[in-house]
Amino acid sequence: MTFQNTREFAKQLDAQDALNHYQEQFIFPKVNDKRVIYFTGNSLGLQPKRTKAYIDEVMNDWAELAVEGHFYAEKPWWDYQERFAEPLSKIVGALPSEVTVMNTLTVNLHLLMVSFYKPTKTRYKIICEEKAFPSDQYMFQSQVHFHGLKPEDAIVEIKRREGEHNIRLEDVLAKIEEVGEELALVLIGGVNYYTGQVFDIRTITAAGQKAGAKVGWDLAHAAGNIKLELHDWNVDFAAWCSYKYMNSGPGNASGCFVHQKHHHNSDLPRFAGWWGHNKERRFKMEPTFDPVHGADGWQISNLPVLSLAPYLASVEMFAEVGMDALIAKRDHITSYLEFILHEIDQEVKGSFEIITPSNPAERASQLSVFLHGEGRSLFDFLMKNGVITDWREPNVIRLAPVPLYCSYEDMYDFGQILKKGILEK
Template sequence: MIFENTRAFAQQLDSQDPLHKYRNEFYFPEVNNKKVIYFTGNSLGLQPKRTKAYIDEIMNDWANLAVEGHFYAKKPWWDYQERFAEPLSKIVGAKPSEVTVMNTLTVNLHLLMVSFYRPTKTRFKIICEEKAFPSDQYMLQSQIRFHGFNPDEAIVEIKRREGEHNIRTEDVIAKIDEVGEELALVLIGGVNYYTGQVFDMKAITAAGKAVGAYVGWDLAHAAGNVKLELHDWDVDFAAWCSYKYMNSGPGNASGCFVHEKHHNNPDLPRFAGWWGHNKERRFKMEPDFDPVQGADGWQISNLPVLSLAPYLASVEMFAEIGMEALIEKRDKITAYLEFILHEIDKEVDSNFEIITPSNPAERASQLSVFLHGEGRSLFDYLMKNGVITDWREPNVIRLAPVPLYCSFEDMYHFGQILKKGILEK
């Protein structure tokens, strides 16, 4: 498609967009009495309007039923998490038995590493990406120290080539082959939070399995954003947060995937708790742990249904739309944003550098822009003029045109505000 940097063209794209109506399903903050242009769904998604009804339902059941709500609420609390299995499995490409919801992201990664990081004297190394999200870095370091190893020796970072912003798949695979029999685990973010690069998860998983390592993925920026086929890729485990692209609210519950081939492995250790115990016998208070079959068997504690309610509201919206439709709009609106950035760059000669891959197969709903010649003042100008975006040191703004609630007209207006901000500097 040949794009145009005009309001009329952007409005035409919106009129042809089958997802445009979902924009009205969300609350938008306002700046100067106007809805903001919201580019930070990769940090915190907007609140769906339907969320309140899901929370109110639990509050009413709690008020009217108290403890009996566990069994007699409209959506009984004791199996509330089971409502996620079908819609979440479609979002991440899994079987319903392979997904569950519990805890928060880094907590779940720690718990999953109990099962899938089992170092020996000869096989103890972990491969991750350079500039992984700090929480992952801290987690890996602490896990390695817990097992009595030195992080400097055990953590192998895949680095970018000199002068490049993104990591090449062939370099990841080459490093996996090089570490070989010393490799215990590959654990990488499926989408790099800083650059927006989408990794070739299928190829990397296959390479890790070929040398006998477990392979897991942190899907914080991938779940609800990119096409995933976790079961078919033979991924061992994965976890993701729900408050970015899935709009469940700040710091909310995490989703987990455990491949079905591990469900019946009695030699695989896990930290147990009563909510992972055999559902039909859970309230018999038996002394020995008998795990639920499937990913639910990794649960530990009674689930916080008030936190799960907003997440359920969101995944049911995803079920209405389907990932294919989301991805189709995601690719189109991201390409249009890329076009707008290049057009404004030519008009003001400001030398922006988009460090996110230009290949649509290697990116999703994010463009990270290096502002050569511009500083924090431009970011501040955007924020004061109703463009909510994200600043990352040393000089990058991250723009996430989330297809559920961003419009093509937003992209056009952003370009005009950006242009004005540069010219008025």
């Protein structure tokens, strides 16, 4: 399709968009009494209108049933998390038994590393990407310290080549081969938070496992955003947050994946708690841990149902839409935003550069824009003019055209506001 940088063309695309009506199912902030253009779904998704009803249901059950809500609520609390198995499994490409919800993201990654990072004297190194999200970096450092190792010895970062913004797949594979028999774990973000680069999860997983390592993924920016086939790709484990592309609310519960091949391995260490105990015998208060066979066996405490309620609202919306439809619009609207950016860049004579890969297979719902000669004042201008976007040091604005609630006309309007901000500097 040949794009055009006109409002009429953008409206035409919206009229043809099968998901366009989902915008009406979200609540948008307002700036100057006008609905914002919201580009920060890669940080915190908008609130779906249906969310309140899910929370109110739990609150009403708590008021009317108190403790009996565990068993007699319309959605009993004691097995509330089981409602996620089917819809979440479709979002991440897993068997229902391979997914669960619990805790928050970094907590879950730490707990999963108890099971899957078992360093020895000869096999102890972790491979991650340069400029991983800081929480992951802190996690790696504390984990290797916990095992009596030094980060400078145990943590191996895959770096970008000089003058390049993204990491090459061949460099990841070469590093895995280089570390070889010293490699214990590969743990990378499925989508790099800074550049928006999507990694080849299948190929990297196979390479890490061929080297004798376990392979896990931080899918914070991937779940609900890219096509995942975690079971078929033989991923050992993964975790993700729910408040970015899955719109479950600030700091909300995390999802986990543990491959079926690990479910019956009684030698696999884990930190245990009673909610991971055999469900049929959980309330017998037995002294010896008998884990549920599946990802639920990694649960520790009974779950925060008030937090799970908005997450359930979201995954049921995803079930209605389907990942294939979301990804089709994601690719199209991201390409239109890329086109708009290039058009504006030509008009204002090279003030910025898109550092996200141009290949649609290597990106998702994010374009990171490096500002040349522009400062935070441009970001401030956008915010004051109703474009909610994200600033990352030293000079990057991240734009996430989330397909559930962003429109093509939003892309056009953003281009006009961006041009005005640059020209009025």
